[in-house]
Amino acid sequence: MATDTLSPRTPAAPAARPPRSTSLRRQKRLASGGVLAVLIIASLLMAAPFLWMALSSIRDPTELAKVPMPLIPQDLRLENYTEALSRAPFGIYARNSLILATAAAVLNVAFGSACGYALAKMRFPLAPAVFGWMVACIMIPFYATVIPVFLMVRHMPMFGGNTILGAGGTGWIDTWWALIVPGAISPFMVFLFRQFYVATPTELIEAARLDGVGEFGIYTRIVTPLIKPGLLTVALLSFEAGWNNFLWPLLVTTSDSLRVIQVGISSFRQEAATDWHLLMAGTTLAAVPMIILFLVFQRYFVEGFAASGIK
Amino acid sequence: MTTTDRLPAAAPAGRTAPRGSRRRASVRTAERRWGLLLAAPATLHTLLWIGVPIVVAFVLSFTAYDIIHTPEFAGLDNYATILGDGLFWRSVLHNVIIAAIGIPVSMFLALVLAVMLNRAVPGRGIFRVMVFLPHITATVAVAMIWLWIYNPSENGLLNIVLGVVGIGPLPFLTNPDLALGSVILVTIWQGIGLKMLIYLAALQGVDGQLYEAADLDGAGVVQKFRHVTVPMLRPATFFILITSLIGNFQTFDLIYILTEGGPANSTSVVTYRIYQTAFQEFRVGLANAQSVVLLLILVVLAFLSRRIVGGTDGD
Numbered sequence: 053m054a055t056d057t058l059s060p061r062t063p064a065a066p067a068a069r070p071p072r073s074t075s076l077r078r079q080k081r082l083a084s085g086g087v088l089a090v091l092i093i094a095s096l097l098m099a100a101p102f103l104w105m106a107l108s109s110i111r112d113p114t115e116l117a118k119v120p121m122p123l124i125p126q127d128l129r130l131e132n133y134t135e136a137l138s139r140a141p142f143g144i145y146a147r148n149s150l151i152l153a154t155a156a157a158v159l160n161v162a163f164g165s166a167c168g169y170a171l172a173k174m175r176f177p178l179a180p181a182v183f184g185w186m187v188a189c190i191m192i193p194f195y196a197t198v199i200p201v202f203l204m205v206r207h208m209p210m211f212g213g214n215t216i217l218g219a220g221g222t223g224w225i226d227t228w229w230a231l232i233v234p235g236a237i238s239p240f241m242v243f244l245f246r247q248f249y250v251a252t253p254t255e256l257i258e259a260a261r262l263d264g265v266g267e268f269g270i271y272t273r274i275v276t277p278l279i280k281p282g283l284l285t286v287a288l289l290s291f292e293a294g295w296n297n298f299l300w301p302l303l304v305t306t307s308d309s310l311r312v313i314q315v316g317i318s319s320f321r322q323e324a325a326t327d328w329h330l331l332m333a334g335t336t337l338a339a340v341p342m343i344i345l346f347l348v349f350q351r352y353f354v355e356g357f358a359a360s361g362i363k
Numbered sequence: 364m365t366t367t368d369r370l371p372a373a374a375p376a377g378r379t380a381p382r383g384s385r386r387r388a389s390v391r392t393a394e395r396r397w398g399l400l401l402a403a404p405a406t407l408h409t410l411l412w413i414g415v416p417i418v419v420a421f422v423l424s425f426t427a428y429d430i431i432h433t434p435e436f437a438g439l440d441n442y443a444t445i446l447g448d449g450l451f452w453r454s455v456l457h458n459v460i461i462a463a464i465g466i467p468v469s470m471f472l473a474l475v476l477a478v479m480l481n482r483a484v485p486g487r488g489i490f491r492v493m494v495f496l497p498h499i500t501a502t503v504a505v506a507m508i509w510l511w512i513y514n515p516s517e518n519g520l521l522n523i524v525l526g527v528v529g530i531g532p533l534p535f536l537t538n539p540d541l542a543l544g545s546v547i548l549v550t551i552w553q554g555i556g557l558k559m560l561i562y563l564a565a566l567q568g569v570d571g572q573l574y575e576a577a578d579l580d581g582a583g584v585v586q587k588f589r590h591v592t593v594p595m596l597r598p599a600t601f602f603i604l605i606t607s608l609i610g611n612f613q614t615f616d617l618i619y620i621l622t623e624g625g626p627a628n629s630t631s632v633v634t635y636r637i638y639q640t641a642f643q644e645f646r647v648g649l650a651n652a653q654s655v656v657l658l659l660i661l662v663v664l665a666f667l668s669r670r671i672v673g674g675t676d677g678d
Contacts, residue, residue, distance in 0.1 A: 087479050094476060095493035098552065102496060104520050105508045120526075121518040167405035175391075176398025182406050189413050191665070193613050195634045196658045199641050199650055200416035200423065203430075237408040261390055267397035296501035298616045303642065314503040318620060321507065328511050339504040346499045350492065353499070357557055358564045 105339070108332035109133070116328055129329070136333040140323060141308060145316035146337070152231055152301070152312055153294030159236040160290040161283055167237075168245025169271050173257060183246070189239035194300075202303055205230045230304040231312075238293070241286050244356065248282035249275065285356040288349050295342055313338045417658075424652035429645045441652035450628055451653060454636040455660070457543060461632070462611040465550040470603060472551070473558030478592070480559070481566045491563075495556035502553070506620035509549050510536070513621075536622055539629040546630050549617060554610075558603050565599035566592075608664045612657065633657050 109132055111125040136142065170176065171183050205224040208214060213221025224230035252275050260270045276283070298314040305311055311319070317338050324330045346353055424441055428434035445451055476494060480487050497505060512520040513535040522532040535545040569592065577587045615634040618624055624631035624639070637657065641650035 084482075084484075087482065088484060091476070091479055091484060091487075091490050094472075095490045098555070099493045099496065100520075101505075101508045101512060101552070102500075104512060108511060116518060119517045120523070123523070163404040163408070166401040170398045170401040174394050174398035174401070176395045176402065179398065179402070182402050185406065185414075186409065189409050191609075191661070192413055192417065192658070193609065193661065195613050195615065195637065196654045196661075197413060197416035197420060199637075199647060199654060200419035201412060202641075203419070203647075204412075204416065234412045237405045239405075239409050239413070242405050267393050268401075271397075271401065292499065296503075298501070298503050298619075299638075314501050314616075317503055317507060321620070328514070331507060332511060335504050335507040339500050342499055342501065343496060346496075347492065350488075354495075354560060357498070358560050 102339075102343075105332050105336055108328055109336045111329045111332075113327065113329050132329045132333040133337070136320075136324075136330045136337070139330065140316060140320045140334065142313070142316060142320075142334060142337050144309060145311055145313040146341075148231075148310060149295050149313040151228075152297070153291040155232045156235065156294035157287040157291040159232075160238055160241040161287050163237045164241035164286060165245045165249075165276060165279075165283065166271070167242045168247075169249045169275065171242070171246045172249035173252075173254065173275065174267075186239045186242050186246075190243060194235075198299065198303070201234050205234060205304060225304055226306045226310060228310070231301060231310065235297075235300060238290065241290060244286055244289075245279075245282065248279040252278045281352060281355070284349065285352040288345065288352050289356040291345070292342060292353075420651045420654050423648055424655045426648040428648040428651075430647055431645075434648065437648060441649045442656075444649055445652055445656060450631065451633075451636055451656075453628060454624075454631040454633050457630060458612055458614070458632050460543060461547050461550055461614065462608055465547045465554065466604065466607045466611065469551040469554040470558055470600070470607070473555045473603075474562050474596075476555065477559045477562035477566055480563060491560075494559055497553040498556040502616035503620055505549070505553055506617050509545075510621055513545055537626050539627045542622055542626060542630045546617065546621060549621070550611075550614070553617075554607065558607070561599055561603050562596065565596050569595045605665060609661055612661055612664075633660075 107123075107125055110128050110130060111132070112127065112129050113132075115121055115125060167182070167186075171179060171186070206222060207218030208223035208229070209216050209218040211221070211229070212223045212225060212227065214223050215221075224233070256274060256278075257270055260274045265274065296314060297312070298318070301312045302315050302318070305315065317334055320334050321331060324334070423434060425437060425439070426434035427437040427440065476490075480490060484490070514520075514522070515532060515534040515537060516522065517526065517532050519532065519535075521535065525531040525533065533541060535541050573591050573595070574587060577591050582590065612633060614632050615638065618630055618632050618635045619638075622630040624635045633653070634657070637650050637653045640646050640653060
């Protein structure tokens with residue numbers, strides 16, 4: 053069985069083969085059963101931490117001190133959530149994350165698609181250089197540039213008490229500008245858009261030009277409607293990256309009113325210390341929105357992730 | 364080009380040529396102008412927020428800078444410091460260890476799962492989601508969950524499980540001998556989903572006729588896997604390897620939440636070390652030199668893995 057599981061088959065393949073002897077068929081059924089068993093065990097192992105999170109989030113705190121602790125909580129205690137919400141402003145954190153993630157989605161779709169379309173379908177000066185630059189940018193990790201970006205944000209002229217030379221104040225630190233602007237357009241999303249646009253028919257653009265449609269109209273009204281699934285993929289991936297972002301918001305925000313949910317969880321950890329029932333309730337609040345979004349739009353996520361390979 | 368050639372048929376014969384070329388020229392001008400205009404925002408944005416910072420990082424790496432006073436030129440001092448900085452290289456080594464163990468293990472498990480899920484298994488959509496969930500979830504949330512699973516008391520989930528076979532309780536994250544291994548386990552668990560997805564996409568592109576041909580040649584299951592599946596998956600394997608290596612050197616959130624690089628620096632990684640140098644020790648010049656070294660490491664890795672796996676130019 054162990055070896056047979058390694059042979060990949062398209063779903064249609066077994067049906068296309070002529071029927072073999074019954075012993076072979078029985079062997080095959082056994083193998084399928086084995087594969088199913090392995091898959092069930094593997095996926096349960098993968099999901100176990102989430103199950104543990106959910107169970108812990110509804111656990112009575114007195115159980116946490118019991119040895120041995122019952123694996124399944126004795127009763128469902130939703131008060132953990134209300135208590136977590138009262139101990140830290142998770143509502144504000146979630147709102148901030150929502151704004152950040154939505155801004156990332158909108159900006160990447162707007163400007164990423166414009167650049168991606170131009171690179172895929174238009175002949176203009178410097179096009180090869182722009183494309184090469186975008187690809188190079190994809191390879192540059194944010195961690196290699198984070199300190200200069202931080203310094204640029206801090207020395208943003210005429211903001212946060214800074215002079216025109218960017219000295220004296222705090223610039224964009226602890227503002228929405230800092231949260232949204234530096235990461236607003238991801239070169240990877242430009243690249244992804246280019247791939248989507250390359251697959252659209254060029255004849256359509258030529259026909260539209262003949263009909264006198266302007267270049268901007270061709271981009272917005274003729275070609276872009278053809279890649280609607282691609283738009284959704286980029287929007288979702290950008291939203292996900294915004295919602296899950298941690299280091300950058302951690303560095304540039306200090307006030308509670310600008311704190312995003314991932315940073316909020318991290319600071320709640322100091323505050324709730326060993327109250328694991330509350331910590332897991334908070335973590336559930338931070339994790340569940342993305343999980344739901346993924347379940348609803350699975351197809352679009354998968355397409356984007358398969359192309360990216362990078363978290 | 365072809366569109367303008369088709370124009371004359373519709374237009375009166377006498378005025379065809381001048382009108383066509385004028386129109387063609389104006390279309391080309393509009394295309395050039397709009398192409399530049401549409402590409403400009405993203406290009407300028409990345410030049411400002413990625414291009415400029417790279418240059419700034421490089422320049423600051425030759426200075427002594429503490430954020431408060433003006434940077435002072437320091438020549439190669441920072442790089443000399445890095446050469447003798449045991450903790451920095453130890454952090455690099457931790458990245459290497461996490462990669463050397465975590466990536467092959469998660470790639471192997473991902474491949475096995477992908478091959479299984481490539482068959483007509485009932486409920487494969489559900490399996491795929493369950494394997495993929497760790498990737499979609501924020502690393503901060505993931506780290507919080509594992510912090511609780513690794514709890515050193517008898518009530519940590521892993522200690523409950525180990526207690527059944529009479530081991531423990533173990534201090535997974537507070538013992539220098541166990542901490543790095545505990546971190547690696549999380550990276551494997553979180554890394555399987557994406558690798559599986561990429562393998563699955565690649566498997567669906569493998570031509571079924573190759574297997575039929577192998578059947579005709581009397582190849583066994585193992586032979587087919589070795590001589591058909593593995594070579595056909597080579598581009599995907601290269602892609603996964605290179606992106607995983609790059610991703611590995613960007614591990615930060617997990618370390619920040621799980622261990623803060625401890626105990627006794629036993630789980631410090633490059634990005635965490637850079638973070639400490641810049642934002643806790645305020646040695647910004649040195650931290651930028653460390654960033655430049657990180658960038659160099661990634662370039663070398665990209666080059667090496669291409670040579671080792673022999674990825675095609677297509678990826």
